[in-house]
Amino acid sequence: MNFDAPEEHGLLRDAVRQFFERELPETRIREMDRARRIPRELWRRLAELGWVGLAVPEAYGGSGGDLTAGVVLCEELAKRFPSLAVDWVLISMTARAFLEHGTEEQKAEYLPRLAKGEFLMSFGMTEPGGGTDILGLTTRAEMAGNEWRISGQKLFTSLADDADAILVLCRTDPAPEDKRARGLSLILTPRQQPAVTVRRLELMAMRAACTCEVFLDGASAPADAVLGERGRGWYHLLSSLDEERTLAAAIYVGITQAALDLTVRYAQEREAYGRPIGAFQAVQHPLAEVATELEQIRLLTDKAAWLQANGRDCAGEAAMAKLAASEVAIRATDRCMRILAGYGLVEESAMERLFRDARLGPFSPISNEMVKNFLGERLGLPRSY
Numbered sequence: 001m002n003f004d005a006p007e008e009h010g011l012l013r014d015a016v017r018q019f020f021e022r023e024l025p026e027t028r029i030r031e032m033d034r035a036r037r038i039p040r041e042l043w044r045r046l047a048e049l050g051w052v053g054l055a056v057p058e059a060y061g062g063s064g065g066d067l068t069a070g071v072v073l074c075e076e077l078a079k080r081f082p083s084l085a086v087d088w089v090l091i092s093m094t095a096r097a098f099l100e101h102g103t104e105e106q107k108a109e110y111l112p113r114l115a116k117g118e119f120l121m122s123f124g125m126t127e128p129g130g131g132t133d134i135l136g137l138t139t140r141a142e143m144a145g146n147e148w149r150i151s152g153q154k155l156f157t158s159l160a161d162d163a164d165a166i167l168v169l170c171r172t173d174p175a176p177e178d179k180r181a182r183g184l185s186l187i188l189t190p191r192q193q194p195a196v197t198v199r200r201l202e203l204m205a206m207r208a209a210c211t212c213e214v215f216l217d218g219a220s221a222p223a224d225a226v227l228g229e230r231g232r233g234w235y236h237l238l239s240s241l242d243e244e245r246t247l248a249a250a251i252y253v254g255i256t257q258a259a260l261d262l263t264v265r266y267a268q269e270r271e272a273y274g275r276p277i278g279a280f281q282a283v284q285h286p287l288a289e290v291a292t293e294l295e296q297i298r299l300l301t302d303k304a305a306w307l308q309a310n311g312r313d314c315a316g317e318a319a320m321a322k323l324a325a326s327e328v329a330i331r332a333t334d335r336c337m338r339i340l341a342g343y344g345l346v347e348e349s350a351m352e353r354l355f356r357d358a359r360l361g362p363f364s365p366i367s368n369e370m371v372k373n374f375l376g377e378r379l380g381l382p383r384s385y
């Protein structure tokens with residue numbers, strides 16, 4: 001077994017650190033968090049650095065990185081700006097969907113523009129009726145002449161207000177009640193049209209991810225806007241779920257690492273009773289536990305990424321990584337917040353944002369209860385849902 005990270009991962013970590021130091025300081029991140037928006041120029045800049053199209057093959061203008069590189073980048077983005085990491089994961093997932101299921105024309109049209117940060121796609125699956133029981137969705141599309149007409153409502157669609165198009169999961173064909181996964185399609189729906197209206201949500205966590213409610217009122221999309229096979233949209237998505245879970249885990253590894261680093265620094269500087277508070281056992285012990293749990297979730301996340309990058313089954317490891325990392329981030333930010341005490345609640349402290357942003361983890365992109373249902377089933381127990 002070799003636990004040495006490849007040299008290029010170290011270079012990628014350094015490049016991200018230098019980028020934030022030079023171009024995206026904490027004050028700027030805080031402004032974007034308050035404005036609840038990531039400006040297009042930032043995506044273009046990340047694209048110049050080769051990071052928006054990290055997973056896109058070089059033949060389509062991307063950097064051709066595998067999932068182990070994706071995990072490194074995602075963790076480094078999440079350390080400083082978790083909302084940016086959330087949207088980056090979504091962009092990567094849309095790229096992957098096109099790579100795996102797009103026609104050659106669709107790949108040639110969208111992937112190079114995506115890699116340049118010129119074409120942003122968001123992903124609309126969740127609906128007001130619930131994100132867990134996703135197959136119960138009610139958004140429908142039908143052909144009218146030579147185009148699709150899509151009607152329904154999506155909820156919690158990140159990036160939707162700023163995107164050029166939304167990849168909408170909707171029902172195009174009927175399916176029997178016990179086979180609801182059939183008859184769903186992924187349709188790339190242009191965002192800028194009167195029949196698509198978007199309301200930005202004022203969420204507590206991941207504020208800059210621009211998470212929205214989307215109303216589709218007979219929205220039109222060209223006949224060839226279906227990604228992959230009509231009626232097989234859900235099955236196309238299944239292949240990307242492991243990657244999404246592993247990248248989600250990387251977000252919470254990043255948040256945990258950032259919270260730990262910040263708190264250790266604070267514990268070395270802040271004094272009480274004439275000593276740094278870090279000299280007290282009551283401060284050292286929780287930090288030692290956070291460091292231990294961080295190591296566990298990093299190993300699990302790296303293993304899931306390595307398995308996927310090497311073409312192995314990683315469904316169990318990806319689910320476990322997402323479950324463990326999101327729970328550790330909640331515990332870690334809570335412990336760190338107690339050590340920072342009053343300072344942790346001040347908006348100028350990055351800790352306040354890390355604490356809020358960690359709250360997304362236990363239920364997105366999949367709830368930890370559903371992850372446990374899935375893991376229980378993998379243990380050979382009956383399906384519980």
Ligand SMILES: Cc1cc2nc3c(=O)[nH]c(=O)nc-3n(C[C@H](O)[C@H](O)[C@H](O)COP(=O)(O)OP(=O)(O)OC[C@H]3O[C@@H](n4cnc5c(N)ncnc54)[C@H](O)[C@@H]3O)c2cc1C
Nearest residue numbers: 123124125126130131132156157158211364365367369385
């Ligand atoms: C900031 C943010 C960004 C997001 N971005 C996107 C996006 O870009 N695109 C997108 O499509 N979605 C997105 N989502 C939606 C996210 O994926 C959903 O919130 C998530 O899937 C959970 O759905 P829900 O919130 O409707 O909860 P529900 O599905 O209503 O679940 C509520 C509770 O019931 C539990 N539950 C439900 N069924 C079971 C069961 N069978 N067994 C045990 N427990 C169960 C759940 O675990 C949960 O605790 C985002 C959400 C947020 C908050």
